[in-house]
Amino acid sequence: MTDPTPTPAFDAKTFLRTVPEEPGVYRMIGADDKVLYVGKAKNLKRRVSSYFQKTLSSPRVAMMVAQIRRVDITATRSEAEALILENNLIKSLAPRYNILFRDDKTYPYIELSADEFPRLAYHRGAFAKGARYFGPFPNAWAVRESIHLLQKTFQLRTCENTVFQNRSRPCLLQQIKRCTGPCVGLIDKDAYAADVRLAARFLDGQASEVIDDLSAKMQDAAERLAFEEAAACRDQVRVLQAVLHKQFADSRKDEDVDILAAIEEDGLTCVNIAMVRGGRHLGDRPQFPSGAAASGAEDSLLAFVEQHYGQHPVPTRILVNLSPEPLREALAEIVDQPPGVVAPRFAAEKAWMEMAEKNARLAIQARARDTGRIEQRLEALRDALDLEEAPQRIECFDISHTMGEATVASCVVCEAGAMKNSEYRRYNITGITPGDDFAAMRQALERRYGKVAAGEGVCPDLILIDGGKGQVSAAREILAEVGLESVRMVGVAKGEGRKAGLETLIFPDGREGLALGGESAALHLIVEIRDEAHRFAITGHRARRGKARIGSRLEDIPGVGPSRRRNLLAAFGGLDGVRNATVEDLCRVEGINRKLAEQIHGALR
Missing domain, CATH: 3.30.420.340 (UvrC, RNAse H endonuclease domain)
Structure with a gap:
């Protein structure tokens, strides 16, 4: 019996003549039509050609190129379309040579909403039209600390719109000087907008300029003998100065820097990203690649840069612990004006990098311990249940x-x-x-x-x-x-x-x-x-039961149908708000007269 005819080698030279110089997505296909790799490019011809040079960037790439039997090309109208298509294909095809990281859409942001009186909020997920977003931050703690500082300094509102629209008297935050009370008219729109602009400038890393403006405003108020206004400006300056003194220990500049440390130890690779915004070190976040074949520190770092900065804003500088040149080339494919990608040079930069590398090693050690513990538990389960293999x-x-x-x-x-x-x-x-x-x-x-x-x-x-x-x-x-x-x-x-x-x-x-x-x-x-x-079931049950009871409790009251129930819940932000409302409050809701308000008030108490 003769062997089947071997699959012919890929003729890269002939193929490259047909590749357009347009943005798009390419798919490397191996034997049996298995997808080996999916990538995107600003210029398909230049990017795909780079895989068929005499010298390749890493053994992993060389191993993949040796298995290529054909390359499929999909041209797109823009880089944005290419990014979306690449993301969809990687998730659906799970190519062997794509290095995947955790979906970093989960990074938190600070949001300034597009309302008449913008709300300061913690945000994850898709961006809303018209709102402003600042970040990303490495963790929730950094976001909440920043929001606390902004509340203390600029006194912007953080309440939900349903609460804001139905307040009749100032809340506790206004009483403790954490909000200026726009919900009850204690500050006009123009003055509130000025506070919003200052907060946005601070979040953009212009802390020193904000302090200078507040100092000038304080001086002007003092000259006009407006001492209360001057004292408020003085307090804001003191808070910001204290923050700068406390958190600018490593940097005397209002700068945005990402520190990327890729470490390979014990068969594991970790890319740790630390973030400095406005000169403040906000912490770091370790990331582990998955779905990669023989990926090392260099390949993992390059893959992380392509994925992370394809979806998140690029800072003014990026510090790396490996060769910066491949990252510069990758960023040139993603953004029109790539940031400076350099190795740490100054004392503060070296201290940041040492901390990022140390945390990457600690994350690897923790992952290795967890992996060993998981394998031990799965093997114990296999033995206890007499299974052929450990259940995956x-x-x-x-x-x-x-x-x-x-x-x-x-x-x-x-x-x-x-x-x-x-x-x-x-x-x-x-x-x-x-x-x-x-x-x-x-x-x-x-x-x-x-x-x-x-x-x-x-x-x-x-x-x-x-x-x-x-x-x-x-x-x-x-x-x-x-x-x-x-x-x-x-x-x-x-x-x-x-x-x-x-x-x-x-x-x-x-x-x-x-x-x-x-x-x-x-x-x-x-x-x-x-x-x-059990936890997941009881959480769902409570939500379903609560939803059913809210509806039935109100609709059981004679005269309260679906329309009036919706008006009540919208006006008071939920059943608890309706329950705590007075008869007079209920009368202000559309469709509720005094007699019905008294019935509702009595039924819910």
């Missing part, structure tokens, strides 16, 4: 309700020993006898694994059911109906007095239950997953 994907179900009301089922996912929040699911259970946990479990499993049987979703290696023989029996029936009876399943029955460590594992084949004991690493993992399923 575990799904756990729980049911939550109050006397049969608002029943919710949860499904949580543990993958490779770590909880995978993005794949959690909740199921609102309907059409069953209230309080029938067996029927609720059957419905949840049917909805989850009916899709798996139809080819949608991932089949787990192990299913955990929070419950005893009844729930396990119901689960077994559903799995048999959808053709997944071969998937291993175990029930987790609570022990005597519901004490931790006394749980018994229930098997669907009817054999005697297994008590692993409180010292078992396998039981620790099972209980951790079970408790997470």
Whole structure:
């Protein structure tokens, strides 16, 4: 029997003649049409050509190029379109040679809203049109510290719009001089806007200029004998000066700098990003690559730069602990005016880098300890349940309700020993006898694994059911109906007095239950997953129950229909606001006369 004809090598020279000099996305394809790598480029011809030079940037790239059998090109109208397409393709195809980091859209920002009296707020997620955003910050602590400082100095509002629009008297923040009280007219629009401009300039890193302006304003007020205004300016200057004295220990400049330290140790690579904004060191954040083949520190750092600065603002300077030249080239593909990318030179810069490298090494040590602990627990679970291999994907179900009301089922996912929040699911259970946990479990499993049987979703290696023989029996029936009876399943029955460590594992084949004991690493993992399923279920149940009760409580009052209920909830920001309102307050709501206001007031108390 002869061997099949080998796949011909890729003719890069011929192919490159056809590549346009336009923005777009390229896909490196290997044998069996497997996608090896997805990338974007400002100039497709120049970027793709760089992969077929005599000398390549790293052994990883050389290994990938040797496997290329063809390259697919998609031209786009702009770099922005290319970035979106690249992101979508990487997520859907999971190419072997793409180095992926945690989705850094989760970096927090400070938001100044687009309202008439802008609100100062902590923000994560998509940006709203018209609002201003400052960041990113490495962690929530840095954002909240900055908001606290801005409240203390510029006294901007932080309350939600529903609260702001319905205030009738100043809140506590106004009384302790953390807000100027625009909700009740204690400051006019122009004066508030001036405070907003000062806060925005401070967040933009112009702290020294803000202090100079406040000092000049203080002097002018003193000359006009407006001593209260001068004292307020003096207090603002003192706060800002104290902050500068406290936090500018490493920098005497109002500068924005990112410090990137890539460290490779013990088979792990970490890219640690530390952020300096307006001369203030705001902390750092370690990132670990995933989905990479033989990725080292240089490749990981380059991949991080492309992903991070493709979605977040670029500072004026970037300090790196490796060669800066490849990063300059990568940033030239992302932004029109690349920042300065340099190695640390001065004492303050070297101190920042030493701290970033130290924290990267500490993060690697912590990750290594966690990895070893996870592997130990998975192996213990394999031995305890007599499985052929350690389960890589575990799904756990729980049911939550109050006397049969608002029943919710949860499904949580543990993958490779770590909880995978993005794949959690909740199921609102309907059409069953209230309080029938067996029927609720059957419905949840049917909805989850009916899709798996139809080819949608991932089949787990192990299913955990929070419950005893009844729930396990119901689960077994559903799995048999959808053709997944071969998937291993175990029930987790609570022990005597519901004490931790006394749980018994229930098997669907009817054999005697297994008590692993409180010292078992396998039981620790099972209980951790079970408790997470319980938490997720009860959170969903409370939200569903609360929503149902809010609606029914108001609509049970004669004369309050859906329209008036919506008006009441909008006017007072929820049921608690309606409950605390006086009869006079209720009368001000559209459609509520005094007689009905008295009925509502009496019914809710």
